[in-house]
Amino acid sequence: MATTSVLKPDYEAKGDSFIFTDEHEQLRESIRSFVDKELAPHAEEWEETTFPDSVIHRMGELGFLGLDKPEEYGGQGGDYYTALVLAEEMARAGSGGLAMGVAVHTDMAMPPILAFGTDEQKEEWLIPAIRGEKILCLGITEPDAGSDVAGIKTRAVYDEANDEYVINGSKTYITNGHRADVIVLVTKTDAEAGYDGFSLFLVPMDAPGVIREKKLEKLGMHASDTALLAFQDVRVPASALLGEKGKGFYHIMWELQGERLIGAAGCVAGAQQAFDKTLEYAKEREAFGRPIGNFQAIRHKFAAMATKIEAARQLVYMTAWRFNNGEYPVREISMAKLYSAQVACEVTDECLQIHGGAGYMKEYGIERAWRDMRLNRIGAGTDEVMLDVIGRSYGL
Amino acid sequence: MSAKGLPTEPAERRLVPPFTEEHEELRASLRRFVEGELRPHAEEWERERWVPNEMFARMGELGFFGLDYPEEYGGQGGDCLHSAVLAEEMARCGSGGVAASLGAHVTIATPPVWKFGTEDQKQRYVVPSIRGEKISALGITEPGAGSDVASLRTSAKKVDGGWVLNGEKCYITNGVRADFVVTAVRTGGEGHGGVSFVIVDTDQPGYQASKLEKMGWHASDTALISMQDVFVPEENLLGDEGGGFSLIMANFQWERLSMALGAVAAAQNVFDTTLAFAKEREAFGRPIGNFQAIRHKFAAMATTIEAGRALTYHALRLFAGGQDALQEVTMAKLKTQRDAFEVADECLQVYGGAGYMVEYGVERAARDARLGPIGGGTDEVMSEILGKTMGL
Numbered sequence: 001m002a003t004t005s006v007l008k009p010d011y012e013a014k015g016d017s018f019i020f021t022d023e024h025e026q027l028r029e030s031i032r033s034f035v036d037k038e039l040a041p042h043a044e045e046w047e048e049t050t051f052p053d054s055v056i057h058r059m060g061e062l063g064f065l066g067l068d069k070p071e072e073y074g075g076q077g078g079d080y081y082t083a084l085v086l087a088e089e090m091a092r093a094g095s096g097g098l099a100m101g102v103a104v105h106t107d108m109a110m111p112p113i114l115a116f117g118t119d120e121q122k123e124e125w126l127i128p129a130i131r132g133e134k135i136l137c138l139g140i141t142e143p144d145a146g147s148d149v150a151g152i153k154t155r156a157v158y159d160e161a162n163d164e165y166v167i168n169g170s171k172t173y174i175t176n177g178h179r180a181d182v183i184v185l186v187t188k189t190d191a192e193a194g195y196d197g198f199s200l201f202l203v204p205m206d207a208p209g210v211i212r213e214k215k216l217e218k219l220g221m222h223a224s225d226t227a228l229l230a231f232q233d234v235r236v237p238a239s240a241l242l243g244e245k246g247k248g249f250y251h252i253m254w255e256l257q258g259e260r261l262i263g264a265a266g267c268v269a270g271a272q273q274a275f276d277k278t279l280e281y282a283k284e285r286e287a288f289g290r291p292i293g294n295f296q297a298i299r300h301k302f303a304a305m306a307t308k309i310e311a312a313r314q315l316v317y318m319t320a321w322r323f324n325n326g327e328y329p330v331r332e333i334s335m336a337k338l339y340s341a342q343v344a345c346e347v348t349d350e351c352l353q354i355h356g357g358a359g360y361m362k363e364y365g366i367e368r369a370w371r372d373m374r375l376n377r378i379g380a381g382t383d384e385v386m387l388d389v390i391g392r393s394y395g396l
Numbered sequence: 397m398s399a400k401g402l403p404t405e406p407a408e409r410r411l412v413p414p415f416t417e418e419h420e421e422l423r424a425s426l427r428r429f430v431e432g433e434l435r436p437h438a439e440e441w442e443r444e445r446w447v448p449n450e451m452f453a454r455m456g457e458l459g460f461f462g463l464d465y466p467e468e469y470g471g472q473g474g475d476c477l478h479s480a481v482l483a484e485e486m487a488r489c490g491s492g493g494v495a496a497s498l499g500a501h502v503t504i505a506t507p508p509v510w511k512f513g514t515e516d517q518k519q520r521y522v523v524p525s526i527r528g529e530k531i532s533a534l535g536i537t538e539p540g541a542g543s544d545v546a547s548l549r550t551s552a553k554k555v556d557g558g559w560v561l562n563g564e565k566c567y568i569t570n571g572v573r574a575d576f577v578v579t580a581v582r583t584g585g586e587g588h589g590g591v592s593f594v595i596v597d598t599d600q601p602g603y604q605a606s607k608l609e610k611m612g613w614h615a616s617d618t619a620l621i622s623m624q625d626v627f628v629p630e631e632n633l634l635g636d637e638g639g640g641f642s643l644i645m646a647n648f649q650w651e652r653l654s655m656a657l658g659a660v661a662a663a664q665n666v667f668d669t670t671l672a673f674a675k676e677r678e679a680f681g682r683p684i685g686n687f688q689a690i691r692h693k694f695a696a697m698a699t700t701i702e703a704g705r706a707l708t709y710h711a712l713r714l715f716a717g718g719q720d721a722l723q724e725v726t727m728a729k730l731k732t733q734r735d736a737f738e739v740a741d742e743c744l745q746v747y748g749g750a751g752y753m754v755e756y757g758v759e760r761a762a763r764d765a766r767l768g769p770i771g772g773g774t775d776e777v778m779s780e781i782l783g784k785t786m787g788l
């Protein structure tokens with residue numbers, strides 16, 4: 001086997017994939033060339049400044065924001081796998097924050113508008129979002145409620161006289177919160193109704209009473225903007241209600257599934273990216289008279305990392321296959337999310353180790369990957385929440 | 397999903413590629429056999445350190461030894477996917493030794509004869525093996541040469557009409573009961589190039605096999621074989637003289653893939669048993685499975701198993717498609733063997749004191765699984781192979 005053919009993800013070998021077709025490969029090529037030319041060269045600069053809104057505009061122009069969305073809304077009408085391809089290729093930019101900002105727009109905030117929005121809502125928000133003209137964010141987490149969605153306190157009270165809702169509360173860790181034009185906001189409309197008391201709203205971010213607090217500083221994901229938001233007597237028309245009143249919890253639980261799998265694909269691709277870079281480094285960097293990769297201890301590190309990455313990738317693909325074939329595999333999605341995030345963290349840490357002192361320096365980008373990846377074991381449901389979901393699926 | 401995109405009833409579980417309905421029929425009949433005729437006896441055979449030879453004949457009779465052989469040789473005319481189902485289902489018998497003994501016959505010992513043998517050799521050895529009338533073993537490892545095949549020393553000296561063998565083989569599954577052993581010998585000089593394969597009839601004078609005692613796999617006989625001037629006729633040379641190394645390599649992928657399939661299935665089996673236990677066994681007023689610490693153990697185990705399955709099926713799809721899939725098979729072998737042991741060990745922990753007792757079979761599962769990272773090429777050898785394929 002030629003060494004060049006080795007450890008390339010299986011989608012690079014024709015006919016090897018049971019989910020991707022030639023069309024997916026063509027799409028991959030075009031996204032890849034965009035990422036390599038227009039995103040990767042700026043990754044380092046954007047760590048300081050966060051990525052510019054023009055990235056979203058440009059990606060909308062190229063049709064990358066609606067790959068799996070219906071053509072009638074300006075999307076490309078592709079299948080679920082096209083969204084996986086985007087997540088995988090975005091990782092090549094080497095900036096977790098950038099990939100996350102785009103994913104929140106396309107895979108977190110967009111799906112509920114598509115699934116539950118009225119024609120007017122789709123016209124106002126979905127179509128321009130797919131075009132990249134408007135930017136979306138999603139507001140679930142609050143200072144006192146993260147994975148425990150049921151603990152959400154943000155209230156939306158109906159004002160019958162004006163046929164409006166009045167929203168009060170706060171949301172935190174909101175990706176795109178500063179740049180977004182609209183937020184898909186999870187609120188409680190009936191404090192007594194438990195899980196049946198949640199409702200979603202589309203709240204324009206320029207509505208009076210929406211306060212964007214300062215950008216939150218983070219361990220990693222520096223290219224993304226993360227907001228603490230306050231809502232003080234924010235008034236929205238009744239038509240801003242997204243989906244059914246009282247069904248918000250179920251709406252959001254549904255959409256979290258697709259997002260988690262896309263996130264898992266991003267983790268695998270991020271791990272692969274760090275692996276590829278480190279492999280190259282280990283072949284060049286010499287110590288004790290030979291490339292460090294030729295030491296058995298290092299060689300076996302690569303073997304172990306490659307095995308984990310491939311296992312995670314295949315778990316994601318197998319689950320995506322189920323999802324695309326109409327199953328709703330919550331258990332497997334949770335497994336894929338859990339495992340991929342852990343693998344990504346372990347792999348980037350091992351890559352840091354192989355780089356040695358250089359890895360600890362900013363220049364090589366490995367410490368950034370290490371910091372960026374660490375979020376994945378927390379965001380979109382912590383490891384511990386995933387373990388609970390999986391365990392409960394067995395009746396425990 | 398409903399029109400609103402809300403999750404409704406969980407959709408029907410689908411068969412994951414590469415398997416289809418056709419394989420499920422075979423799976424059902426294998427499962428009936430394993431649960432009806434192997435599992436109930438597993439404990440007894442473990443104690444006796446022997447699975448009866450009649451079971452070979454029985455499996456032959458049922459056609460399970462010829463799944464991927466052509467019908468004219470008594471096979472079922474299937475392919476490696478059918479054999480994959482066999483590897484998975486045999487792991488459910490609850491004894492690594494039973495699965496190994498019956499499995500080694502069909503997975504590692506007969507295939508080289510089929511692939512490299514002459515028509516005469518196929519008729520004499522493969523056909524009765526498929527029927528379960530002859531039992532086979534593969535003899536490669538020696539006291540001084542395991543994964544390092546190039547250093548094996550058993551000598552074959554050319555004599556009139558054949559060869560005379562002298563040397564020792566060890567850790568040979570089925571070596572005691574075998575009717576013939578597909579044996580690696582040195583016919584030439586040092587290194588890979590001097591290695592050839594011959595088929596040794598075990599009733600030849602000078603062939604002696606004794607059982608080795610082991611940590612696990614008790615139901616299988618693992619032999620130390622000594623050969624003193626054992627005669628092998630010319631027509632029992634398998635493949636080309638000096639071509640032994642490629643013969644070894646030819647079946648490695650399938651052997652390792654079978655091991656991966658078996659390990660995933662074995663891990664699933666002990667997981668299922670332990671899950672049932674954790675739902676029934678109460679402590680501090682509730683089933684132990686309802687404690688978060690235990691629930692998370694199950695979640696972590698299930699994730700490990702599923703990731704191993706995904707990786708193994710990936711390798712299987714490539715292999716079934718005619719690729720060597722060196723990298724993918726090696727990864728699958730490497731990942732699943734240690735995983736299967738860790739799952740069994742965690743299950744032992746969930747069982748607590750009961751798990752330490754022979755009765756529940758979980759201590760056996762752990763002991764049996766421990767061979768995985770050693771047999772069929774150690775984890776360290778797998779890592780070497782992978783490293784080399786990356787140019788390291």
